[in-house]
Amino acid sequence: MAESLRHSALFTDLYELTMAAAYFENNFRGQASFELFVRSLPKERSFLLAAGLDQTLEYLEQIHFENDDIEYLRAQPIFSHLSNSFFDYLKGFRFSGEVWAIPEGTPVFGEEPILRITAPIIEAQIVETFLLSTITFETLIASKAARVVAAAQGRGIVEFGSRRAHGPEAGVLAARAAYIGGCTGTSNVEAGRRFGVPIYGTLAHSFLMAYQDEEKGFQDFEKLFPDHAVLLIDTYDTLDAIEKIVHAGLRPRAVRLDSGDLGQLSKQVRRRLDQVGLRETRIFASSDLDEFVIADLLAQGAPIDNFGVGSALATSKDAPTLGGVYKLVDVETNEGPSYRAKFSENKVTYPGRKQIFRMRDENGIYQEDIIACADENCEDENHDGEPLLSCVMRQGKRLAASPSLDIIRAVAEKEIADLPEGLRDLRIPGKAYPVRFSRKLEMLLAEAKQRMGVV
């Protein structure tokens, strides 16, 4: 899908580099494992849809410091006294580690590692910021999209939010993630080019305002795009605009409503379109939509065929951040590998590399997830859950090409269908999906606490 953005290795928090220097100068080069997860779901979500892995792996394969990156660092007061050897190390820096990950499009829950990195500790540390922002943002948007798509009950949702996204690049990533979450496509052309997301477009008010003569505007646009034109009819007077379409003898593929009472208007518009023989003309609606507005419109029987959703989707407006974390779980010391845990108030991190086992009933419906040690034998827990994390990168190289976006989207659709009763409801159920830690993991945490003298 054409060239990708060059991601500077400086896309990181300064402390990653100061810690890198301290590890380097103190000859601390052991392998470390970090896990990326969301501690708990926002109260507005009952599941998340993992996304962003492909961008993450692409970044890990190409991360390096350019000379001017290093010159910039060297000139910072905090680094100016460091030896050349650290900067020489940065010159040769590449990511040489191993990555385990949950496939994109898979539902995940709080505490579940979406990704695990095992690499020399400096490498694992420097990539933290990029990985967190990429994985949690795409996961955020894919998860929101799944809700909007569910609300539309089979009608198409086009992601329309580029102009409201957090900068141009966020719009492109949002479009990709929204497609994974089940959207039909996006208005963002760059997302089409870069990721192959299907692109859709209608018509802006400005076009009809520029023409002044609305009917002439409709005619010229329809003439140029006979099979694709979606005519925007609310610039001046919605019902009047339909008469102009009829008067001009046009048969647009669809008309778009972008203001007013969409429930009422869509019924009036449908009735009139049918009266004049434009039964094939679809109704496309936009205007500050989200999953609740869409569900409400459909409950009213609004004859809307497709929806364009902008701000609410591209910014996950009701829950605009996931609070993802990236935690050290083990590290190689002179005495061999050793677990790591953290006990800060309300921010406990379980020790050791983990695997998630997902239990399903005989119909494939999710029953329970168990977060266990990576090397744990399922049988210890008397379950036959499927492991969710698999190895996708070794020694800094992908083990296989990522699945196509269409496959990821299809996986997501199937997996969402397998969620237990209530989890697809727009109103969040009182009972969260059951996720527990294995007995072995609970024991490891207790041991780690004891070892560190924490009661």
Place this chain on the structure above:
Amino acid sequence: MAESLRHSALFTDLYELTMAAAYFENNFRGQASFELFVRSLPKERSFLLAAGLDQTLEYLEQIHFENDDIEYLRAQPIFSHLSNSFFDYLKGFRFSGEVWAIPEGTPVFGEEPILRITAPIIEAQIVETFLLSTITFETLIASKAARVVAAAQGRGIVEFGSRRAHGPEAGVLAARAAYIGGCTGTSNVEAGRRFGVPIYGTLAHSFLMAYQDEEKGFQDFEKLFPDHAVLLIDTYDTLDAIEKIVHAGLRPRAVRLDSGDLGQLSKQVRRRLDQVGLRETRIFASSDLDEFVIADLLAQGAPIDNFGVGSALATSKDAPTLGGVYKLVDVETNEGPSYRAKFSENKVTYPGRKQIFRMRDENGIYQEDIIACADENCEDENHDGEPLLSCVMRQGKRLAASPSLDIIRAVAEKEIADLPEGLRDLRIPGKAYPVRFSRKLEMLLAEAKQRMGVV
């Protein structure tokens, strides 16, 4: 500040390109003016701080279509039947227009044009998506930062949110905007390199977890960064960590708290630091902070010197979108220039190019803004307000280099100080800042409605 990102001309909504094709094929080449504004402030904001202009102008100076952009478009079913001449036009596409803008760092309110573009209509249309996402995102974050900075009453705020931003690039733009809004700096190294934002870093839990021996971790880090080290003390037990610092004989520049009851803990930590003669050691706090938490901590007398603010700032979590719009206000026709207005329900757009006049009292405090016609004589309204929009680009070239980020930040600080009573309060005042349209503009709207037959 080193190289900037190449922004593909495909960072746009598909309809901009279909409309461009329609304008092109129908020989609609007149100059058009579009204004970018926020219709109304989110209810969580009493003013906005304009930001993002520099990135906008940089984009306008370099926008063009690469051959592979054009090949991608040509391959899309919607475009495949178009003539070569449209694609040839795109090959030569450059932005040749004029831009008027409010300087970055200036407070703005609902309905006030932050930017006005006058250009051949195709050019003005294609750049819409990029301009909206860039200006409204940076404005969003600068505005949020101003609130967080106000809450800290002179204490430093470091923007810490890259990992929670909407993708890596959003983190870089957020860091720039947060600095304009008054933050001391950012943790984002790329924002330091690209924009010269001061960069700050502390220490992560992972570092101390990797060492296992917390005291040894503190020692090694402090030894390497004697003047800069901010030691994170809550990995296991906060007060115990202080004893380790004392035991090791360290004199850190600061200690950082990242969990627990920050009000209580900061008092205990301050007391202990003072007891052991570490009066110079500052206290830095983070952990899900926002303007309300900071105000509350300071009201409790928490002896915190600096704050790190992440998610709430980098995503403007309480109001994550501004709903910016970009509206056609006039267009050149065969009969000469002509105003354009829009009357969709609740989405009226006033006709014609505008200027904003800001009235101040004798102390420089803002009193009222009047949105008037661009060519309006201030005296018609008996006021002597200062015009806020000035011409910054002509024929696609900047008229001057942008002011430095430090100047923009200083302007913002001064202008925020000039806001009327109540507008800097964290709780939004019942009374909004007064912004009205000039009498001439109200008349033009009435005329336009009459002309279009809207009552």
